[in-house]
Amino acid sequence: MNPATLTIVGVGLIGGSLGMAARQRVFARVIGVGRDAESLETARRLGAIDDSTLDPLDAARQSDLIVLCTPVDRIAPQALALAAACRAGTLLTDAGSTKAAIVAALDGRLPAGVSFVGGHPLAGSEKRGVEHASPDLFAGRLTVLTPTARTDTAAVGRAAALWHALGARVRLMDPDEHDRALALTSHLPHLTAAALAGLLPPELHELTATGFRDATRIAAGDPSLWGAIFRHNRGAVLDCLRRLTDRLDEFRAALEAHDDVALDRLLTQAKEVRDALGS
Amino acid sequence: MNPATLTIVGVGLIGGSLGMAARQRVFARVIGVGRDAESLETARRLGAIDDSTLDPLDAARQSDLIVLCTPVDRIAPQALALAAACRAGTLLTDAGSTKAAIVAALDGRLPAGVSFVGGHPLAGSEKRGVEHASPDLFAGRLTVLTPTARTDTAAVGRAAALWHALGARVRLMDPDEHDRALALTSHLPHLTAAALAGLLPPELHELTATGFRDATRIAAGDPSLWGAIFRHNRGAVLDCLRRLTDRLDEFRAALEAHDDVALDRLLTQAKEVRDALGS
Numbered sequence: 202m203n204p205a206t207l208t209i210v211g212v213g214l215i216g217g218s219l220g221m222a223a224r225q226r227v228f229a230r231v232i233g234v235g236r237d238a239e240s241l242e243t244a245r246r247l248g249a250i251d252d253s254t255l256d257p258l259d260a261a262r263q264s265d266l267i268v269l270c271t272p273v274d275r276i277a278p279q280a281l282a283l284a285a286a287c288r289a290g291t292l293l294t295d296a297g298s299t300k301a302a303i304v305a306a307l308d309g310r311l312p313a314g315v316s317f318v319g320g321h322p323l324a325g326s327e328k329r330g331v332e333h334a335s336p337d338l339f340a341g342r343l344t345v346l347t348p349t350a351r352t353d354t355a356a357v358g359r360a361a362a363l364w365h366a367l368g369a370r371v372r373l374m375d376p377d378e379h380d381r382a383l384a385l386t387s388h389l390p391h392l393t394a395a396a397l398a399g400l401l402p403p404e405l406h407e408l409t410a411t412g413f414r415d416a417t418r419i420a421a422g423d424p425s426l427w428g429a430i431f432r433h434n435r436g437a438v439l440d441c442l443r444r445l446t447d448r449l450d451e452f453r454a455a456l457e458a459h460d461d462v463a464l465d466r467l468l469t470q471a472k473e474v475r476d477a478l479g480s
Numbered sequence: 481m482n483p484a485t486l487t488i489v490g491v492g493l494i495g496g497s498l499g500m501a502a503r504q505r506v507f508a509r510v511i512g513v514g515r516d517a518e519s520l521e522t523a524r525r526l527g528a529i530d531d532s533t534l535d536p537l538d539a540a541r542q543s544d545l546i547v548l549c550t551p552v553d554r555i556a557p558q559a560l561a562l563a564a565a566c567r568a569g570t571l572l573t574d575a576g577s578t579k580a581a582i583v584a585a586l587d588g589r590l591p592a593g594v595s596f597v598g599g600h601p602l603a604g605s606e607k608r609g610v611e612h613a614s615p616d617l618f619a620g621r622l623t624v625l626t627p628t629a630r631t632d633t634a635a636v637g638r639a640a641a642l643w644h645a646l647g648a649r650v651r652l653m654d655p656d657e658h659d660r661a662l663a664l665t666s667h668l669p670h671l672t673a674a675a676l677a678g679l680l681p682p683e684l685h686e687l688t689a690t691g692f693r694d695a696t697r698i699a700a701g702d703p704s705l706w707g708a709i710f711r712h713n714r715g716a717v718l719d720c721l722r723r724l725t726d727r728l729d730e731f732r733a734a735l736e737a738h739d740d741v742a743l744d745r746l747l748t749q750a751k752e753v754r755d756a757l758g759s
Contacts, residue, residue, distance in 0.1 A: 323687065323689040324689060325689070326690060342689070343686060343687070345687070382684050385679060386680070386689070387688075387689065389676065389679075390676060390691050390692050390695040391691060392728075392731055393695065393728070394695050394750070395731070395746065395747055395751075396724055396727040396728050396731060396750070397669060397724065398754045398757075399749050400664060400720075400724065401664065405661050405665055406756065407651070408622070408624070408661045408665045409602075409666075410604070410621070410666065411603075411604075411605060412666055412669050412673075412698045413666065413757075414757065415694045415695070415698060416673050416694070416695050416696075416697075416698060417695075417750075418694045418695075418754070419691045419694060420750045420753070421751055421754040424744050424747035424751055425744070428743050431743060432740065432743075435735055439735055439736065441679075442731065442732055444679055445675055445679065445728070446728055448675040448679060449672070449675050449721060449724070449728075452671055453718065456717065459714075464707050464710060465703050465704070467674065467675075467678065468674055468703035468706055471673070471674035471675070471677040471678040472677075472699060472701070472702075474680050474699075475677045475696050475697070475699040476700055478677075478688065478692075478696075480697075
């Protein structure tokens with residue numbers, strides 16, 4: 202595909218890694234768009250982008266492909282604004298952790314000839330910023346694309362080709378199905394880690410080991426990014442939260458009843474799942 | 481201190497690491513005691529022990545220092561049996577994850593001249609077996625010792641010297657205080673990770689990333705070891721579980737009420753704790 206010009210809006214961990222990988226794989230030119238000239242200059246120095254601008258519309262006019270790597274609550278409004286400035290044939294996609302609300306806000310609402318395909322690379326960490334970006338972030342990882350019945354098939358192919366070129370595997374999913382799945386595999390673990398971390402008083406820091414640290418690592422994620430994710434996926438997150446508290450209740454009941462068999466069954470089932478998942 | 485003969489009962493991840501570190505630091509002779517001759521031979525081949533026996537009493541008779549690295553529900557009965565065979569002056573200690581029940585079962589019940597000091601090195605992983613042992617496992621880590629008013633002060637000094645020689649820091653705590661603290665810093669995270677892992681259906685494995693994997697890693701721990709830990713520390717674990725479900729309820733209420741301020745406050749407080757904890 203090799204678009205002449207790729208624009209990345211939001212050059213942090215994800216956008217920066219995307220830029221580094223795209224430039225290594227000979228996409229002709231990568232423009233970074235952000236709100237802070239200094240951090241864009243850092244991104245350029247680190248090899249994530251070729252050029253930068255604070256004016257998204259200026260970048261949009263020059264782009265063949267635009268990837269929005271901004272917080273989930275900003276993606277749809279930005280895509281609508283950028284699409285109005287794009288040439289026909291431009292593809293917009295994103296890297297947001299939720300898909301249904303974003304896709305619903307854009308589906309069938311872009312100018313003729315401009316396409317949007319929802320995307321979510323399942324990569325990242327609790328860290329932020331282009332300083333932590335890596336061209337290998339997506340290698341061997343899964344990117345979910347969430348086309349709808351209205352999405353142009355060729356646009357889906359172009360979005361898939363982008364992620365394949367970056368080393369990722371690609372899976373197509375319905376946006377709602379994506380959000381229900383990620384509520385369990387990503388949003389619930391974050392919420393649980395935050396609840397657990399929040400209980401730790403300073404005087405017990407010294408008494409934590411790798412277990413506590415692993416279990417709570419993601420709680421260091423940015424509260425505003427995660428707040429937006431939870432708001433976008435409220436229903437599915439609440440549903441998963443109920444399932445978790447039901448399961449915690451089973452543990453509580455087994456402990457209270459001195460029911461060693463039930464306790465062992467719960468622990469064994471969890472170990473079997475975790476072992477099957479691999480490291 | 482350099483005891484002539486150190487006996488390790490249970491030569492797995494913890495016991496094996498202890499043996500490797502003790503041998504490197506020129507403890508004269510390390511005897512491994514276990515129930516399986518083949519795994520003891522593996523431990524010897526890996527440099528964790530010098531000799532081995534399936535007969536704990538035979539080892540006890542020759543030992544200056546004995547460390548019990550067995551599951552928490554077996555430590556106190558084993559210590560009582562071994563103490564009867566020990567020479568006067570022998571020190572028994574352990575590496576169990578709970579302390580109150582073990583210490584209560586042994587305090588004031590050993591033959592004259594034989595001492596027990598409860599110990600818990602805050603190191604380990606979800607892995608088991610001497611194959612994963614490392615002489616550096618305790619380097620820079622904390623070991624808690626839990627003497628009581630009846631414990632011989634010289635014995636506490638000898639136990640502390642052992643862990644210092646292995647590279648660990650040492651902190652003295654009351655056994656009940658230890659168990660209440662570890663309920664929050666270790667047992668609750670395990671239970672939470674198990675609850676979370678247990679909810680994942682096979683078809684969603686592909687949609688997990690590092691967040692889910694980190695948050696649930698400890699759920700791969702051995703169910704029988706952890707079942708025994710939960711039973712030993714039932715009251716404190718149930719208390720922590722109530723605190724966790726109360727906190728999860730605060731998240732639920734904030735989401736249901738669309739209370740973005742409350743949600744952000746919860747996420748921010750958790751991030752502050754996790755950031756303060758370090759990697």
